Amino acid sequence: MSKLIEYSLSELVSxxxxxxxxxRELTEAYIDEIxxxxxxxxxxxxxxxxxxxxxxxxxxxxxxxxxxxxxxDGIPISLKDxxxxxxxxxxxxxxxxxxxxxxxxxxxxxxxxxxxxVLLGKVNTDEFTMGGSTESSAFGVTKNPIDxxxxxxxxxxxxxxxxxxxxxxxxxxTDTGGSxxxxxSFCGVSGLKVSYGRVxxxxxxxxxxxxxxxxxxxKTPEDCARMLQIIAGKDPKDSTTxxxxxxxxxxxxxxxxxxxxxxxxxxxxxDGINPEVVSIIDSTKAIIENLGGKVVDISLPHTKYAISxxxxxxPSEISANMSRYDGIRFGHLGTxxxxxxxxxxxxREEGLGDEVKRRILIxxxxxxxxxxxxxxxxxxxxxxxxxxxxxxxxxxxxxILCPAAPTPxxxxxxxxxxxxxxxxxxxxxxxxxxxxxCGISFPVGFSKDKLxxxxxILCPAYTEERALQIGNQIxxxxxxx
Amino acid sequence: xxxxxxxxxxxKLARIQVTDEKLEQYASELSNILDFFKDLEEVNTNDxxxxxxxxxxxxxxxxxxxxxxxxxxxxxxxxxxxxxxxxVRLPNIM
Numbered sequence: 001m002s003k004l005i006e007y008s009l010s011e012l013v014s015x016x017x018x019x020x021x022x023x024r025e026l027t028e029a030y031i032d033e034i035x036x037x038x039x040x041x042x043x044x045x046x047x048x049x050x051x052x053x054x055x056x057x058x059x060x061x062x063x064x065x066x067x068x069x070x071x072x073d074g075i076p077i078s079l080k081d082x083x084x085x086x087x088x089x090x091x092x093x094x095x096x097x098x099x100x101x102x103x104x105x106x107x108x109x110x111x112x113x114x115x116x117x118v119l120l121g122k123v124n125t126d127e128f129t130m131g132g133s134t135e136s137s138a139f140g141v142t143k144n145p146i147d148x149x150x151x152x153x154x155x156x157x158x159x160x161x162x163x164x165x166x167x168x169x170x171x172x173x174t175d176t177g178g179s180x181x182x183x184x185s186f187c188g189v190s191g192l193k194v195s196y197g198r199v200x201x202x203x204x205x206x207x208x209x210x211x212x213x214x215x216x217x218x219k220t221p222e223d224c225a226r227m228l229q230i231i232a233g234k235d236p237k238d239s240t241t242x243x244x245x246x247x248x249x250x251x252x253x254x255x256x257x258x259x260x261x262x263x264x265x266x267x268x269x270x271d272g273i274n275p276e277v278v279s280i281i282d283s284t285k286a287i288i289e290n291l292g293g294k295v296v297d298i299s300l301p302h303t304k305y306a307i308s309x310x311x312x313x314x315p316s317e318i319s320a321n322m323s324r325y326d327g328i329r330f331g332h333l334g335t336x337x338x339x340x341x342x343x344x345x346x347x348r349e350e351g352l353g354d355e356v357k358r359r360i361l362i363x364x365x366x367x368x369x370x371x372x373x374x375x376x377x378x379x380x381x382x383x384x385x386x387x388x389x390x391x392x393x394x395x396x397x398x399x400i401l402c403p404a405a406p407t408p409x410x411x412x413x414x415x416x417x418x419x420x421x422x423x424x425x426x427x428x429x430x431x432x433x434x435x436x437x438c439g440i441s442f443p444v445g446f447s448k449d450k451l452x453x454x455x456x457i458l459c460p461a462y463t464e465e466r467a468l469q470i471g472n473q474i475x476x477x478x479x480x481x
Numbered sequence: 482x483x484x485x486x487x488x489x490x491x492x493k494l495a496r497i498q499v500t501d502e503k504l505e506q507y508a509s510e511l512s513n514i515l516d517f518f519k520d521l522e523e524v525n526t527n528d529x530x531x532x533x534x535x536x537x538x539x540x541x542x543x544x545x546x547x548x549x550x551x552x553x554x555x556x557x558x559x560x561x562x563x564x565x566x567x568x569v570r571l572p573n574i575m
Contacts, residue, residue, distance in 0.1 A: 100559070101559075103552045103555030103556055103558075103559065104552060196535050196536060197535075197536045197538070210533060210534060210535075236543060239538070239541035239543075240534070240536060240538060240541075242536050242537070242538055302524070304520070305520060305521055305523075305524055307517075308517060308518045308520050308521050309521065311514065311517075311518070312518060312521075319495060323496075326496070327561065328560065328562070328569060328571065329556075329559060329560050329569070330559035330560060330561075331559075331561075332561070333561035333562070337572065338572060339572055339573075340571060340572055340574055341496070343571070343572070344496040345496045345497055345498040346498055348495075348496055348497045348498070349497055349498035349499070352497070357497055357507075358507065358510060358511065358514075360495050360497065361488065361491050361492060361495060361497070361507060361511060362511060362514060362515075364491050364494050364495040365483075365491050365511070365515070368491070368494065375518065377531060378521050378526060379521065380531035380532055380533060381524075381526035381529040381530070381531050381532075382521055382524055382526060382529075383531070383532040384529050384530055384531060384532040385524065385526070385529060387532055387535065419510055419514065420510075420513050420514055420517055423514075423517075434532075435535065436535030436536070461535070
């Protein structure tokens with residue numbers, strides 16, 4: 001294995017900028033690795049190697065001429081296949097978009113492309129990001145590079161696996177209910193769930209519009225900070241991005257966390273949690289204390305209602321968002337097309353997978369006449385209480401330390417045939433999503449079966465710089481003592 | 482509990498064809514999921530205001546200026562139907 005591909009994005013930035021290596025050389029090293037292992041792992045749905053080589057050469061010319069577009073000029077990345085890329089197939093891992101080529105770029109890719117990033121291709125996800133394992137992808141499950149009998153997590157499982165397998169320096173994922181944090185934990189990489197609205201979602205296929213976020217996955221928290229620096233900020237095309245200044249995310253990374261207070265919520269330690277996950281939280285706690293942080297017990301009393309609230313709110317919004325897939329303007333066209341009605345219903349029957357259909361049906365039911373108050377309105381009220389739990393906690397603590405998932409990566413097929421069992425896997429990531437706050441997961445240790453486990457650090461909305469600083473300090477204490 | 486007839490009705494509202502076999506599967510799966518949601522009944526939400534957004538932004542507007550997308554042709558090329566004079570031809574509605 002070429003050593004080059006094992007470096008972190010941040011290390012590669014300095015090697016590229018100092019011209020110790022070229023982007024072309026690095027890009028070829030990743031392409032070699034992808035060509036030798038992607039068939040087994042099923043990470044990339046589309047590769048864009050020719051284009052990557054052109055982009056890398058252009059980047060090398062710029063760097064040589066002293067005209068680098070940004071720190072990330074020449075850095076090869078992958079994108080979750082829900083991020084629209086002009087002229088490049090974007091499928092959302094769904095048969096309904098199997099042959100869809102968007103005529104425009106998502107803002108997030110526009111920004112990264114303008115920063116000089118090299119695109120190696122589009123990576124797998126659960127269909128339309130609905131799932132936590134990539135098993136609902138219409139194009140097969142991605143295998144966890146650490147243990148191919150296990151899932152990589154999801155829905156951004158392809159993104160996390162692409163980083164863990166050394167297929168690229170970083171990736172863009174999305175996190176609606178944990179889809180960046182949980183796969184990062186399962187694959188032993190770092191993933192940042194940004195505050196709602198911090199990064200533009202324009203051009204990213206929506207799942208649940210009041211919850212969806214777009215964020216980076218890379219080897220280290222510092223890598224995530226470098227990517228966030230490029231993609232954060234207001235976008236006139238996404239009206240949910242506020243006029244909030246984008247701070248220098250690298251500035252505080254090296255600062256000590258001494259004097260900070262961390263809360264551990266007792267509600268996250270339920271019967272369903274794997275003891276090996278608990279022991280990783282214990283060792284993270286010890287590291288924090290070693291670094292001069294204070295750890296206290298806190299309570300987030302409405303935690304146990306988060307799954308129900310989320311699985312009412314998200315499917316309701318999904319049922320509305322997915323109505324655009326009707327066989328008229330883009331995507332698959334059903335075989336029955338005598339009437340408009342037939343076009344709609346046969347297109348959707350043939351094009352969408354089981355999990356997507358289930359969520360559309362739940363959402364349609366929850367929003368239908370007579371049920372709106374009992375389900376959707378009730379869930380929105382419980383969401384308020386969950387958000388208030390975090391508001392109250394952050395009056396006493398600077399950050400919250402908790403597990404990212406109840407278990408390490410689970411075996412492929414474990415939750416087959418029981419959708420509810422799969423929903424319960426999201427118990428520790430969903431509350432922060434409902435509250436719209438930010439969080440990061442990064443590798444701290446392993447289970448006895450050598451599966452990576454990462455904790456989750458949660459911080460108030462629009463304090464990504466704090467989450468990244470904490471992540472960086474703990475990560476370095478573990479990996480570069 | 483959701484009956485198969487109820488699932489058929491919801492599927493019709495959602496414009497998804499469902500086979501009889503799937504109807505049975507969905508009725509059982511959706512019933513289990515809806516049953517799980519019952520835990521919310523324990524929560525006292527009297528006087529609690531609903532949260533529909535978390536950024537504090539409401540009714541965001543922009544100047545009403547028309548900007549050409551310049552990709553009309555490419556957008557129309559995405560449709561699986563016939564395009565005539567910049568329009569997508571579909572079956573009669575009436």
